[in-house]
Amino acid sequence: MSALRLYNTLTRSKEDFVPIDANNVRMYVCGPTVYDFAHIGNARPIIVFDVLFRLLRHLYGKDHVTYVRNITDVDDKINARAARDFPGLPLNEAIARVTETTANQFMADARALGCLEPTEQPRATDNIAQMIAIIETLIAKGHAYVADGEVLFEVGSMPDYGRLSRRALDEQQAGARVAVEAHKKNPADFVLWKLSSESEPGWDSPWGRGRPGWHIECSAMSNRYLGETFDIHGGGLDLIFPHHENEIAQSRCAFGHDVMANVWMHNGFLQVEGEKMSKSLGNFVTIHELLATPKFGARPWAGHVLRHAMLMTHYRQPIDWSVARLNEAASELNDFAIAILDSETANKARENPNWEKELAPSDQLVDALSDDLNYASARSVLRGWYDKAKRMDKSAQRLLYVDCCFLGILEPRKLGALTQGFGHRGVTDTSNLIDKWNPAIRAAIANADSNRLNILRRDLQLTGRDFEVATEGGVTFIPVGDETGYEERVEALITARLAARAAKNWAESDRIRDELLAMGIALKDNKDGTTTWEVKR
Numbered sequence: 001m002s003a004l005r006l007y008n009t010l011t012r013s014k015e016d017f018v019p020i021d022a023n024n025v026r027m028y029v030c031g032p033t034v035y036d037f038a039h040i041g042n043a044r045p046i047i048v049f050d051v052l053f054r055l056l057r058h059l060y061g062k063d064h065v066t067y068v069r070n071i072t073d074v075d076d077k078i079n080a081r082a083a084r085d086f087p088g089l090p091l092n093e094a095i096a097r098v099t100e101t102t103a104n105q106f107m108a109d110a111r112a113l114g115c116l117e118p119t120e121q122p123r124a125t126d127n128i129a130q131m132i133a134i135i136e137t138l139i140a141k142g143h144a145y146v147a148d149g150e151v152l153f154e155v156g157s158m159p160d161y162g163r164l165s166r167r168a169l170d171e172q173q174a175g176a177r178v179a180v181e182a183h184k185k186n187p188a189d190f191v192l193w194k195l196s197s198e199s200e201p202g203w204d205s206p207w208g209r210g211r212p213g214w215h216i217e218c219s220a221m222s223n224r225y226l227g228e229t230f231d232i233h234g235g236g237l238d239l240i241f242p243h244h245e246n247e248i249a250q251s252r253c254a255f256g257h258d259v260m261a262n263v264w265m266h267n268g269f270l271q272v273e274g275e276k277m278s279k280s281l282g283n284f285v286t287i288h289e290l291l292a293t294p295k296f297g298a299r300p301w302a303g304h305v306l307r308h309a310m311l312m313t314h315y316r317q318p319i320d321w322s323v324a325r326l327n328e329a330a331s332e333l334n335d336f337a338i339a340i341l342d343s344e345t346a347n348k349a350r351e352n353p354n355w356e357k358e359l360a361p362s363d364q365l366v367d368a369l370s371d372d373l374n375y376a377s378a379r380s381v382l383r384g385w386y387d388k389a390k391r392m393d394k395s396a397q398r399l400l401y402v403d404c405c406f407l408g409i410l411e412p413r414k415l416g417a418l419t420q421g422f423g424h425r426g427v428t429d430t431s432n433l434i435d436k437w438n439p440a441i442r443a444a445i446a447n448a449d450s451n452r453l454n455i456l457r458r459d460l461q462l463t464g465r466d467f468e469v470a471t472e473g474g475v476t477f478i479p480v481g482d483e484t485g486y487e488e489r490v491e492a493l494i495t496a497r498l499a500a501r502a503a504k505n506w507a508e509s510d511r512i513r514d515e516l517l518a519m520g521i522a523l524k525d526n527k528d529g530t531t532t533w534e535v536k537r
């Protein structure tokens with residue numbers, strides 16, 4: 001097998017990966033700032049580095065890899081959100097609510113995206129003492145100074161500051177904002193600690209009650225869990241400067257090493273349908289919206305589809321997030337799932353819950369991924385297995401199964417949820433109603449979102465239908481109560497509503513609209529006086 005090679009931003013080249021300690025391979029990835037739902041751009045690093053985590057575990061052993069992804073729960077954006085959302089609560093309590101809810105949502109998103117739990121997920125607020133200790137060291141070593149209520153890192157004290165981003169200090173000065181803060185020795189000096197007002201969260205420190213800057217959080221948490229130097233540090237391309245540059249400055253100057261991490265990996269940017277994602281353009285989409293609402297592509301998506309779609313572009317390239325891409329990913333997973341649904345391996349896995357321990361990915365897949373996570377090659381390996389698997393080649397079915405599970409794009413006991421087809425027993429479906437319900441129900445099954453599944457079931461029952469979930473997450477629709485005449489009932493209600501409107505009985509008209517809405521029917525009153533309806537899912 002070929003050796004693992006990774007592209008290192010620090011050297012701008014692909015290098016053989018040599019761990020500092022093969023018994024404990026150590027990786028740190030910058031995690032989310034928890035003040036709002038994570039957007040789909042945030043999903044990219046968690047998926048990409050999860051694939052690397054899986055590969056490292058395979059190469060070095062499950063118990064010989066430590067993966068740390070932090071949670072930033074102290075940040076001025078969090079304070080602002082807490083004050084906005086919980087104006088009646090004391091600030092600390094309001095902040096705790098915002099960070100707790102958001103962190104839980106983030107972890108649920110990550111699970112639905114097929115990501116394993118990192119070894120450690122430390123929170124900044126649990127590591128304040130470690131941050132203070134590093135800042136004290138930096139001051140003692142002449143790399144930081146106190147000025148105007150802040151402790152600042154002095155970039156001029158580090159001869160090779162800017163090595164990762166390859167920016168020389170004088171360039172940075174030239175590009176610095178005009179409003180140079182007078183208390184800084186160099187405009188590029190950055191905050192390690194700043195004093196908090198009464199209305200801001202704060203911790204006692206040698207410099208007064210205050211809070212840490214963002215960069216020092218990662219230096220403290222990586223040091224605590226991974227040591228003074230470690231193997232891999234990852235994050236999005238946008239973090240190279242200033243965040244990672246400043247993490248490096250802090251850690252190297254505090255601990256006195258040539259590097260903080262040996263390999264620096266960065267995933268590329270994400271656009272949505274060819275445009276930069278922004279709230280003002282209206283193309284801003286969260287992971288949660290993709291998983292549980294029809295906002296993007298008029299249907300919710302299984303996390304596995306999002307994961308496969310994300311990986312289809314090499315992690316260092318810019319990615320265009322589009323409905324076409326999701327459809328392509330969904331269709332490929334549908335093919336794969338059908339080819340292995342009834343295979344010997346799938347049956348064995350059903351019988352033996354410990355199957356995971358017995359299965360390892362193919363050498364071909366490992367080779368493909370070992371080339372700087374070359375997913376295009378990995379995908380051709382999968383397609384090679386698929387071509388044979390669909391002709392019932394047992395060995396190819398087994399390889400397709402284990403490789404897809406290894407990549408986290410298919411999951412045992414959920415194969416059926418990733419196929420598009422469904423059964424219906426005794427259900428009439430003259431207007432393709434069920435076609436519209438099917439993707440939402442399957443996504444909820446794949447994403448293990450039982451709340452949503454219950455809501456969907458309740459709404460579906462109003463239409464006189466119900467569904468059963470098969471062992472592998474497949475769906476069969478069945479009639480319940482008075483299923484026949486559903487469309488007639490809808491039409492009758494629309495006629496009754498038109499009559500109510502003609503009689504200017506707005507209350508009755510609204511009541512009927514609400515009743516239809518509860519049945520999952522949205523009305524559209526047309527200019528020509530007619531009313532059309534559609535199933536809203």
Ligand SMILES: [Zn+2]
Pocket residue numbers: 029030031218243247
């Ligand atoms: Zn960081």
